[in-house]
Amino acid sequence: MRHIAAPALAASLMIGTASAATLSPGLWSFTSTLGGSAAPQIPPAELAQMKAQGITTSGNTMTFQHCLSAAEAAAGPPPATTQQDGCTQQPNGETSYSVSCSGAMQGTGTVTMSLAPDHFTEDFQFTGTSQGQPANVQNHLEGTLVSATCPAGQQ
Numbered sequence: 001m002r003h004i005a006a007p008a009l010a011a012s013l014m015i016g017t018a019s020a021a022t023l024s025p026g027l028w029s030f031t032s033t034l035g036g037s038a039a040p041q042i043p044p045a046e047l048a049q050m051k052a053q054g055i056t057t058s059g060n061t062m063t064f065q066h067c068l069s070a071a072e073a074a075a076g077p078p079p080a081t082t083q084q085d086g087c088t089q090q091p092n093g094e095t096s097y098s099v100s101c102s103g104a105m106q107g108t109g110t111v112t113m114s115l116a117p118d119h120f121t122e123d124f125q126f127t128g129t130s131q132g133q134p135a136n137v138q139n140h141l142e143g144t145l146v147s148a149t150c151p152a153g154q155q
């Protein structure tokens with residue numbers, strides 16, 4: 001089965017296009033549910049490392065918290081894919097965009113989202129290949145602001 005580095009995938013699938021709304025700084029809770037033929041088979045050592053970082057998994061669902069600094073909130077969310085992945089993005093308005101990849105990932109996809117200062121959702125669909133293997137990926141990512149302040153040591 002294809003292996004996808006779950007923490008990297010979760011981080012890379014965060015929302016990413018211009019929007020009138022911005023995220024609020026503070027402690028956020030994220031839930032990422034991955035589906036399709038490329039659902040990860042995570043090796044036990046990587047699962048242990050994820051658990052040590054506060055990432056919990058149940059089936060194809062990962063949950064984690066992250067303290068979003070004021071600078072990160074002002075900068076806006078990162079893109080779902082990057083040019084390093086060999087991917088380009090074409091906005092389809094303010095709440096969706098098309099993705100085309102020609103690097104380690106090859107194929108096309110779409111991202112749709114809803115963004116508010118204290119909550120967001122993103123749905124990502126990609127069809128093509130990843131590292132030479134067929135990939136049909138669906139990901140639903142949801143983020144909720146838990147607290148406007150971060151626990152000590154997490155700022």
